[in-house]
Amino acid sequence: MKLNLKIWRQSGPNDKGYFDMHSVEANEHMSFLEMLDVLNEQLISEKKDPIAFAHDCREGICGTCNLVIDGRPHGPQKGTTTCQLHMRQYKDDDTIVIEPFRATAFPIIKDLVVDRSSLDGVIQAGGYISVNTGQAVDANAIPVEQEVAADAFDSATCIGCGACIAACPNGSAMLFTSAKVSHLGKLPQGKVEHKKRVQNMVAQMDKEGFGLCSNVGACEAECPKEISLDNIAFMNRAFIGSVLTTED
Amino acid sequence: MKLDSKVPEGALAEKWTKYKSSMPLVAPNNKRRLEVIVVGTGLAGASAAATMGELGYNVKCFTFHDSPRRAHSIAAQGGINAAKNYQNDGDSVFRLFYDTIKGGDYRSREANVHRLAEVSTDIIDQCTAQGVPFAREYGGLLANRSFGGVQVSRTFYARGQTGQQLLIGAYQALSRQIAKGSVDMYNRHEMLDLVKVDGKARGIITRNLVTGELERFSAHAVVLATGGYGNVYYLSTNAMNSNVSAGWRAVRRGALMANPCYNQIHPTCIPVSGDYQSKLTLMSESLRNDGRIWVPKSKEDAQAIKEGRKTALDIVEEDRDYYLERRYPAFGNLVPRDVASRAAKVACDEGNGVAPTGLGVFLDFSSAIQRYGLQEANSRGLSTDDTNVTKLGKEIIKNKYGNLFQMYEKISGENPYERPMKIYPAIHYTMGGIWVDYNLETNVPGLFAIGEANFSDHGANRLGASALMQGLADGYFVLPYTIGNFLSTQIRTDKIANDTPEFIQAEKDVKERLQGLIDINGNQSVESFHKKLGKIIWENGGMSRNETGLKKGIAEVRALRDEFYKDVYVPGTISEFNPELEKAARVADFMELGETLLFDALNRNESCGGHFREESVSDEGEAKRDDNNYTYVAAWEWNDGQDPKVHKEKLKFDNVELKTRSYK
Amino acid sequence: MSWLITFFRSSIGRKLIMSLTGIFLITFLIVHLIGNLQLLYNDGGEAFNTYAYFMTNNPLIKTISYGLYFFIVVHAIQGILLAIYNRKAKGSKYAVNTHENASWASKNMALLGILVFAFLMLHMGDFWWKMKQNQLDMVTYASFDAPVKDLFTRVSIAFQELWIVVTYIIGLLALMFHLLHGFDSAFQTLGIRHKKYTPLISLVGKAYSFLVPIGFAIIPLYIYFGK
Incomplete structure (x- = not known):
């Protein structure tokens, strides 16, 4: 053809x-x-x-x-x-x-090549669980409900391509950021840092110059891994909750 | 040159523990002063950089990708082995060690493999703590599956995306160190040379792929975690940008390339569909649990299918040759990767292949669909008429392999629930790599190699789900300790200057080399050379090798290399974003590595693991090892374009008995 | 209170302002509609005019109404600011515009908001302003002990004009589309989302977005065609 x-x-x-x-x-x-x-x-x-x-x-x-x-x-x-x-x-x-x-x-x-290091910046702001090599307890010491693990997995499938931002008329990185916040925040291992994590990641996301979410949903529609808007709602909830319940 | 493996003394099971506790340490205040370069951000590189950052070293980490989350470790599907014995099925460190040694056809170093098995359990703990969402049972504990012919369930997995989840775990650990400032991350920087000062590895020359600028980076030690060289075959399951250049540049500076002829060919990939094809896609090995592999018995039928006059459904049961079940009744469709791959090649070479190119065999799920469907219908008390059974059976298959079937359909455009899949073997992993000792240090002091880039743990064949294990073992639990052996001798060495004559000369060499590629200004594209090279290596150093072919291959590679330097066309300049230039430099290195690969295959006149020499077969036509003459690691020294020189490290087996693998 | 400022400066905080003011305005709409449907009574405007009197004189309602004006202004200004911010964050647009991945309304909330706001200005200028400026006739009802402003007559006259009716219909259409996205969106921003009840929110949202503007539209149409 x-x-x-x-x-x-x-x-x-x-x-x-x-x-x-x-x-x-x-x-x-x-x-x-x-x-x-x-x-x-x-x-x-x-x-x-x-x-x-x-x-x-x-x-x-x-x-x-x-x-x-x-x-x-x-x-x-x-x-x-x-x-x-x-x-x-x-x-x-x-x-x-x-x-x-x-x-x-x-x-x-x-041409068609863009610089997506802003996404690395968001992860560096808190998209991790602070555990040094060797500090871990036995893996089976932390049971995780199967449904919770599956839910966290759905968020963890993000491939960091940035299609959500590209699809968003606002250039917002909420789906990307919230996928990481949900992945780690839903697992017991990640709960300890959850509040700080969500605040830091949102602050960094804003700093990187991404737009604001207006719940258009184009991100979810175009995500090659079909990551759900549930993640964004989860992060909104977590962010508002964390602001109201942390010391600073 | 004598190759000293530096394996510590003592009983096998105690070597690592004892060694670890007697290794010289570097005090925290000294760690801050010591700089380490890590090249590559796959499982091995990212985990090593993160861990060394945590320990307090000053780490500079490099990747040619746009982000340290993209390396090809991400594509591993199946899982990661660990001797946790969570299933209480008799697994142990020794059993994992033994399986790995045997699976590697007795061509790996006992002490390294035992250490790998020991730290395997720590990896699972570490990754779980990082938030890697491994599969779980209803009770919330970790699930396992069995993999690749071993008799225990020791494989941890995260759906079909284990590599991705593990890499993201390592990437997150690395990101944390980057944020802390203990790791400086350089994205889109490709290592183009190694710099040695007074015989020690002290730095690298990189090219900023966005601006084209060449930069000199110095450090007390250099770690290569740059992956395998499968793309020397052009078509492989590797990512498009995977290459050997960083490792090969180290070889050009004196490191040795060990066992480059040990390549793993994965039997279940989607066949080539045409000349334009850029890469091959792997379908998880787990498919062979339920799929039956066959080709038509008659060449006429095969021809008719090739030409599209018939389909698989037109071939009646009696006219099908389930060749694995016929040849290996004990293991059937579940024979190891190398055996399954060679059998497919034999079937296609005899003219019974089924894809349009003649290079493909059927992987048929219809009997599994019938079997599962009938079971399901019976257990649920439903009608056992054909349509119902088929429907139920398809549902079961969909639950087990849905995402793989979907991927197959996307790529091939055919519905695998209705028609058998077509598959063919493809290059997938390279067991060979840079020679390292027990410390993962190469023969160049201060230069280390980890992950797929080194040769150390898999011998002549790698077991399924062991690549992820090795990458993370090296990066999290081995190198960060063993590098202390070298670095503890460097505490009196000041920061390494990057403006010494060695650095300036190396940068100049790189510049001239790149400019030289552009100045050729010939007529053929880099891609066309890469394709030709891949074809030569695949035909002569692929699934089955013989002396005539290997010699012919070496001559052809040399001729192609001459042609390349006369007629390649690289557009643009060196000081700009120029993917064609990147590719040209990589293909140039692949040519030299490819030639070495053929030399290694020629030298090793035995069949072992992924290396099959037609001259070395049993009476039944199966692979035959020659333990008397070839129980050694062949480490190749670059010889300025002349025939490379081989150095041998004798392998000693004190704890296992060398046996012949049989799957009959 | 610096944490509060930081919060309302954050992307989620700013969206929360839109969500909360939006929910308030949504609630107001239903109250407003119920009151206005009294225009349909055939009682010479008694029910409606006394209702209007109550709404403009009860101190509690008056306080709420100031809140309402404030929220309208905040919602509008914040909305415009966000639209400008987002436009900058997007940079350039695609050559091909597609609506296959999201609804038209969700991508045009600022435009719809401006239309609704313009309509609101016209609407308030026509009725609210005239009432505040005492430009309306007074009328007395037997059942009510004070004279009240005859807004009913003003409305009845206004809706005799075809262009006003058409403008109202357009304004209400804009409102409908604005609500179609805004209703669900307000809940999503608050993080109220669960597979058990989100379908219900969505259904109520759709019903609300259609029924409320239709309810409003009945009034001018009834008056225009009824007289």
């Missing part, structure tokens, strides 16, 4: 970006990124600048790939990362618009 691609090009963070039209011959078995590989090989053979895009594991777990395809982070298929999207979703002569994740906290590095 022949595809028409309208792709965002931008040489550097401070350069002006623009859309470029390309056409590429693909087949239905290719993954979306393999289709871009083919295009890049074509550009290289013409000695043109290939399109920069982020990718690594190509099996939907590392969270590196991050394209906005026809206005939707990770494309049209639900619960699927860009790398797992296959071309059988498209038909001959389709036009596909490919853009980078957009949010002020995600500056563009080149």
Whole structure:
């Protein structure tokens, strides 16, 4: 099949970006990124600048790939990362618009590659349980109710790709942050630091320049791991509660 | 060069405990002054950097990813082994040790493996305390499953995402140290050279992948946690950016590459669908518990399926060859990875393969669906007519493997509940790696290698769920102690300057090397060279190897390397964000490593674990080890492009008896 | 009290202001509707006018009404500030706009809010302002011991005008969409969410968002078509 691609090009963070039209011959078995590989090989053979895009594991777990395809982070298929999207979703002569994740906290590095270190900043502010190596008690000394463990797991499946922020019209990182707050805050091991954690992580999230949540829900709809808005409600509750019950 | 493994004296079970308590220590005030570089942020790197940060060392940690949470450890599905014996099924440290040694086909170091088994239990405690959501029983205690042919249930797991959860645990521990300031994190920095001062590893040269700027970083010691080299085959289950360059640069500076021919080929991957294919996807080994593997008996049927004239459903039971059940009646579809992989290759080489490329076999769940469906119908007292049984059976299969079936459907576009899956083996893990001693220190003083990057624990074949165990054992519980042996001798050494002639020369070398790649300005893309290299290595150093092929392969790699340096085209400049340049430097290193791999395979004229030499088979055509001549580690020294030189570390087995693995 | 300032400056604190004022305004709507439905009585405005008298003279109600004005202003100003902040946090927009991942209303709350606010200004200018400025005729009822302002007549006259009726319908449509997202959203911000009762909140929210604006819309339509 022949595809028409309208792709965002931008040489550097401070350069002006623009859309470029390309056409590429693909087949239905290719993954979306393999289709871009083919295009890049074509550009290289013409000695043109290939399109920069982020990718690594190509099996939907590392969270590196991050394209906005026809206005939707990770494309049209639900619960699927860009790398797992296959071309059988498209038909001959389709036009596909490919853009980078957009949010002020995600500056563009080149073309479709953005800088997501702001997410690391949020984790560094408290997205952990403070236990040094060797300090742990026997693993079975902390029983965890199966349902609680499963619930925490659902939050822990976040791959840190940033699609929630990209989908949010406000560029808010509430789903990302709340997934970590819920993952750790629901487990008995994480309860000790829970109040401080939620305050510090929210403060850092604000500092990184993410927007405010207006409960649009696009984050949940576009999350390749289908992380639920329950997490955001949990964090709201935890944050308000922690402000009212801590000393400082 | 004599390779000293520095294995401590004493009884096997006491070596580590005794050694740990007699190792020289570094006082806290000195730790603050000592700097350590950690390259890589997978399970091994992140856990090592975090732990050393906790201990008080000054750590600088590097990754070429945009965040330390992306390394390919994240893709491990199955689980992590530990000798906890929570199931009370007779597991013990010795049993885990023994299984690992035997599974590795008696080609690993006893003392290292025993230590691995010892610390395995601490890993589970540590990760649980960090909040890793391992699977649990109703009572709230940890659940286990069995894995890969061992007789106990010792595998801890977190759904099909154990690697992800463990890596995120390590990433969080690392993040905590970054916030504290005990670890300086450098994202998007790729190590391009190792710097040695007075024979010791004292720093690295990195390239900032965003700006292209080359930077010099110095430290008292350097730790490589840079993963495996499976991408030398081009198509593998590794991530696209996984590469050997950091390790290979260390080899070019005097470290040794041990056993590079030991590669693990995973039998259940989704087959290649065309030339454009960039990587292979692994389907968890657990599928073989319920799937039956077969190919059509007749080549005509296979041909018809390849051309799409027939499907699996058109082949009646009598015309199917369940070749694993036929050849290995005792283990059937559950033979170890290397055996299953080779059998698939044999079936396809004989012309019975089923994918459009001819390289694929069926993994069929229909009998499992019938069996489970009937059981379910009987136990619930429902109708046992065909449609009902099939429906119930599919539900059971969905509960067990739903996410894998969904992934298969996304990639292949075929519904595996209706038609058998097509699978084919693919490169998955590399047991070989940089040679290290018991301290995980290479032959270059001050240079350490941990995780998949070293060669130490898996011998010639790795057991399922042991890669995560080794990465975390090295990072959390071994290296942070053993590095003290070296660092305790460095307390009188001041901060290492990064503007000495050694550093300046190394930076200059890197710059020239990169500029050289761009200046070639040829006509072929880096990707096309990588594909060609992968094909040569796969064909001659893949699932089955022989002298003629290996020699041919070496010649071809050399010719390809010449062609590469004459005709590769790398766009852009070195001082900008340039993924093609990154790739070019990595492929250049893969060529040298690939050649060494073939040399190693040629040298080792025996079949062991993942290494199968056609010259060394039993009368029944099975792999045959040669313990008299090859019970050693082959560590290869780079020889400026000439044939590499081999150094041998003899392996001694005082606690286990060497036996032939049989699965008949 | 610095903790309180820090709290209300945080992203969640700021959203909490929107949520709490929003819930108050939602509650007010139902009270307002019930009172206004008295316009439909065919009693020459007695019920409605005496109700209006009560609402403007009872000291408790008067206090609440000042609170109401305050909350409207806070909700509006905070809403605008948040919209500006969020626009900056988003940076540039996508070339392709999709509504496949979220409702149109949820992505356009600021626009809807501005429409509702503009409508409110018109509405209050027409009735509340005129009443406060004593521009209305006085009327006496046998059952009531003081003369009251005849707001009923003013309303009846106003809703004879087609453009006013149309404006009301548009304003109420905007309110409906604003509520459709705002109702659920207020609870979510408070963290009130559970798979047991969130479906109920959602259902009540939908019913409320449709019924309340429809209830209001009946009044101008009834008067316009009824006379």
